[in-house]
Amino acid sequence: MPPEKHALLSASSASRWLACTAAPRFEEGLPESTSDYAEEGRLAHAIAELKVLKKFTIMTNRTYNSRLNKLKKEARYDPEMDKTTDLYLEHLLEQAMTYNSPPTVAAEVKVDFADYVPEGFGTCDCVMIGGDTLCITDYKHGKGVPVSAEGNPQMRLYALGALKRYAPIFGDAIKKVRMSIDQPRLDSYTTDTITVEELRAWGESIKPTAQKAFSGLGEFVPGDHCRFCRGKAQCRARAGVNTALEDFAGCVPAGSLSPEELQSMEAAKASGMEAPGLLTDEEIGDLLVRGKLLVQWYKDLEEYATTALLNGKPIPGWKLVAGRSDRAFTDQDAALKAIMEAGYDEAVIYERKPLTLAQLEKLMGKKPFEEAVGGYVIKPPGKPKLAEASDKREAYNPAAADFSGVSSDA
Template sequence: MPPEKHALLSASSASRWLKCTAAPRFEEGLPENTSEYAEEGRLAHAIGELKVLKKCTPMSTRTYNTRLNKLKKNPLYDPEMDKTTDLYLEHITEQVMDYDSAPTVAVEVRVDFSDYVPEGFGTCDCCIIGGDLLSITDYKHGKGVPVSAVGNPQMKLYALGALRRYAAVFGDTIKRVRMTIDQPRLDSYTTDEITVEELRAWGESIKPIAQRAFSGLGEFVPGDHCRFCRGKAQCRARAKVNTALEDFKDCVPAGSIPADALVPQEHSHTGAVTGEEVHPLLTDAEIGDLLERGAQLVQWYKDLEAYATEALLAGKEIPGWKLVAGRSNRTFTDQDAAIQAVIAAGYDEALVYDRKPKTLSELEKLMGKAEFAEKIGGFVTKPLGKPTLAPASDKREAYAPAASDFAGVKADA
């Protein structure tokens, strides 16, 4: 089971404190919230841990079943956890089989990377060591966004801690490190591999950054990494960045008005700050920049709404705002009794009930991915989705209008 306590500079939050070095001490004084999703993740981790232990270490079937049944009695247990942790175990088994001889396998390994990060420690979900290769895997149960293992600082810190932990046993025999993030619910499985020399050089490079973050002398740098910050709604630096969008308030996109109505270049005005000539129409480059900043603005506003709602529910006052009852739908207090009353009133049962098949996703969840693909995969087609705007860094291929004409069309056998 993942630990309750976290280091100030935890590996899981490294992507944040390596960029916003003021974040750790800023968050330290704020309450740490948990959620049902986090507790579900903890339970799934425990099930995955048990399955790997059963596969890779001595454990009687009776002990395994007893412990598994105990975990399944948790109110948060969902049968999907069995399927996702089975897939996790399959991936771990595949990694073990890649070694020339049986490697050492350990789960929920406490690691210390304080040689590089003050008081830094964490827990690896699974460590596999054999020959000259150390493999570490992190299981993520969430369905938010895929997290790549490539260049991932959390995984690098875990790897540095694992190297230190096993140095007494394996010495300098380990030359390579393979880092994997497994997200079964998102069909995401990514791996990155670097040399031990490269890993340690990276560790040395972040030492001064980690020291600034630990000492409380860091700087606020808002960005995508704010997503999991406990102070994301109250952060003044983040508010300043998002309200700076007012700089563009007098501009309009060039493509939003007819070509014959475009303002001539000679109608440019002088910028209030720079004193330079500024055309009232935004360039495409400025549009691209604003799209990126606007996405952060939308997320910031949602975070503000969430904070204000929680504060008002707790009895606090947010000047100018209040909570009201939202729209609700009617519902039966006892649906079965209501249906029986309708039938008793003389309505035919066939008129009362609708018979409809389960959805594709419901059937896949019922059967499991493997059986679903084997039995009815031939009846499934996936048309190309409608064009959606995404950052250039998105790993998906660029949308090709011509390809959409042929999406979902199967070639003749």
């Protein structure tokens, strides 16, 4: 299992402390918490580690089955973990086959990157070395947000630590580093490759920032990276950024007004009457980003207040009330039997319908599903959805969407 202890400047939180250097010491004084998702992730990682050890090291079937059965007995075990860790193992095997000879493979490798980050250490899910290439692979069990390996500071810190650990064995033979992030539940597999020189230059470039974050002299810089901060609901700097949106209350997008409305507003303004301000398209673009952060900030405030009230801590002006509740049978089978005994036919009581595509794929497994019904599956373009320009997905093409269902031989 992954270790419970974490460095103050951990690799997993690097994207946060590199942007908000005040975050580490701010969070240090706040209680740590866990969640069902985190515990599920730890269990899935343990299963993944066991499978890597079985495939790439010497382990008897008896030992493997004994350990796997023990993990499957844990309360949070889900059969899906078997399938996702199998996909992870398949990807590792594909990577191993790219080497000219069998590479050295190790799982759950503890690494030290303190040469670049004060007291920095962490654990790599898998390290693979062969020829002139070091490969770091990170398994993520979550299904919330896809994480890219490109320019990922967590992966780069792991790689720096792995280079240091294996330097006594491989010396200067390693020339390039390949970093991959596997998220099987999101069907997301990304890879980034850089030279050892580029990696070490990056490590040198973040030294001043890391030292600032470690010293406690950092600055608060709210942003999307606040999502996993323990103090996200109590951060005054984040509150200041979001409450500043009040300055735009009453404003309207200039592009949404007709020429007549614009002329009317200008006339009202000239006569001294109060009129709403007009937002430029550039301001709207900026406010869309800030508004998204505002929504998340409010949700974080709600979560914090709910937890506080549940723990008996008062939040002035607020209380907890019972939410909407649906009726339920204490014993569904017995209830349905009683309904049939009352004269209702079983065909009326039960609704027969097939499983969804996703449920059938989960039932069969990805490859068997593809082999059996892949020819019947289509994926039309989704509805247009706003995304920031930095989003790696392709821009929506209305023309392509219009013709997505048209056959080439129609």
